[in-house]
Amino acid sequence: MRTRSWFYALFFSASFAGALPCQAADASLITTIPNSWQFTLLTEALKRSGTNYQISQLSSEMNQKRKVEEALEGNIDVFWSMTSAELERTVLPIRVPLFKGLLGNRLLIIREADQGRFAKVKSKQDFSAFRAGQNRYWPDATIIESNGLPLITSYKYKNLYPMLEGGRFDYLALGAQEIWDELAKHPDPALKVDSHVLLQYRSPAYFFVSPKRQALAEDLNRGLEAMIADGSFDRMFNQELKIDELYRIAKFNERVIIRLNTSDLSPQTPVHRPELWLDLFSMEGVK
Numbered sequence: 001m002r003t004r005s006w007f008y009a010l011f012f013s014a015s016f017a018g019a020l021p022c023q024a025a026d027a028s029l030i031t032t033i034p035n036s037w038q039f040t041l042l043t044e045a046l047k048r049s050g051t052n053y054q055i056s057q058l059s060s061e062m063n064q065k066r067k068v069e070e071a072l073e074g075n076i077d078v079f080w081s082m083t084s085a086e087l088e089r090t091v092l093p094i095r096v097p098l099f100k101g102l103l104g105n106r107l108l109i110i111r112e113a114d115q116g117r118f119a120k121v122k123s124k125q126d127f128s129a130f131r132a133g134q135n136r137y138w139p140d141a142t143i144i145e146s147n148g149l150p151l152i153t154s155y156k157y158k159n160l161y162p163m164l165e166g167g168r169f170d171y172l173a174l175g176a177q178e179i180w181d182e183l184a185k186h187p188d189p190a191l192k193v194d195s196h197v198l199l200q201y202r203s204p205a206y207f208f209v210s211p212k213r214q215a216l217a218e219d220l221n222r223g224l225e226a227m228i229a230d231g232s233f234d235r236m237f238n239q240e241l242k243i244d245e246l247y248r249i250a251k252f253n254e255r256v257i258i259r260l261n262t263s264d265l266s267p268q269t270p271v272h273r274p275e276l277w278l279d280l281f282s283m284e285g286v287k
Contacts, residue, residue: 028054029077029216032067037240038080038098042207044236045223053219063155064137071210078216082205084139085264092217095270096224097204099177100237101277104203106140106173107250108194109161109183114170119196122287127197127258133160133169140173143201147260161186173199176250177241198252198285201260202271228275243278257285 033039034057046053058076064087070076071091082103083093110118121127128149134141136153144151152169154160160172165188174182179193209217227233237243270276 026052026054027216028056029213030056030058030075032058032060032062032076032079037237038207040236040240041098041224041227041233042078042220044232045220045227048223048226049219050222051215051219071208074210074212076210077213078207078209078220080205080207082139082203083266083269084142084203085266087139087208088266088268092209092211092214093266094207094209094217094221094224095204095268096206096221096228097270097276098207099175099205099241101202101204101280102177102241103175103205104201105176105252105278105280106199106201107176107179108171108173108197108199109164109179109191110171110194111165111167111190112192113190115192115194115196118171118194121197121256121258124258124260127199130170131168133164133172135160139203142264143203143260143262144173146263149260158186161188161191165190176252177246180249195251196255198255198257199260200257200281202262202265202269202281204269252280253283253285255285256287257283 031039031042033042039057043055046055062070064081067076067079067081068087068090071079080098081087087093108118118130124147131150131152132144133152133154134144135157136155141151141153150169152163154163163169164172171194176198183191183193207220209220224233227236
């Protein structure tokens with residue numbers, strides 16, 4: 001039996017557009033995804049699935065390890081995460097990049113006093129003089145380590161900011177679409193968003209579904225593919241994440257690009273479907 005004390009429920013009816021009510025089955029699902037672009041995308045995709053889903057959102061915060069455990073037990077039906085080979089072997093990946101590759105395009109939160117040092121970076125060798133900070137549970141930690149870059153980790157994300165300010169490491173790399181909001185949530189006059197480096201690697205974020213919910217995985221994949229085909233995915237993505245404004249502020253093409261390899265990237269990653277990605281991976285940046 002599912003543990004109902006964990007969550008407050010928000011109920012959404014996701015009915016297949018154009019289908020008669022008698023043609024659509026009813027189902028429920030539990031997710032850890034809060035109100036966000038990811039949740040909007042989830043509900044819109046399920047509208048195209050042919051099933052009426054009643055969605056309950058968990059109120060508890062969980063780290064990724066806990067989410068996976070609960071998904072395997074059947075207490076969570078769907079969550080989102082950056083992918084990893086281990087995660088794709090453990091739960092069911094829906095291989096549509098939720099952020100079109102943005103999460104693998106990382107800007108850096110640094111100490112303001114160090115901006116001059118970062119401005120001199122021209123290569124990966126230069127960049128390796130700096131120590132990264134990351135959440136130990138995030139796939140990014142493994143990617144940074146496997147590329148030979150110095151890394152300090154914490155099991156609690158919120159601890160990374162005082163650790164950075166205190167000199168334990170030199171930068172915290174976050175997705176370009178989230179970095180300014182995250183810094184605003186952890187204000188510190190000693191910290192800023194670096195203006196020079198773009199840290200780039202292929203590590204898309206997907207929806208992941210409990211192995212106990214194969215039909216849900218199929219519904220979700222079908223709905224996402226329908227949104228890609230009719231253009232609604234891109235329209236919503238550009239509007240929700242304010243992509244034009246992000247490009248203007250981030251100035252991606254005016255940055256030195258430090259590209260990292262993702263050694264355990266699944267061969268099933270849809271890198272050959274250009275409609276699923278932004279054009280950032282083809283940029284050359286400044287030399």
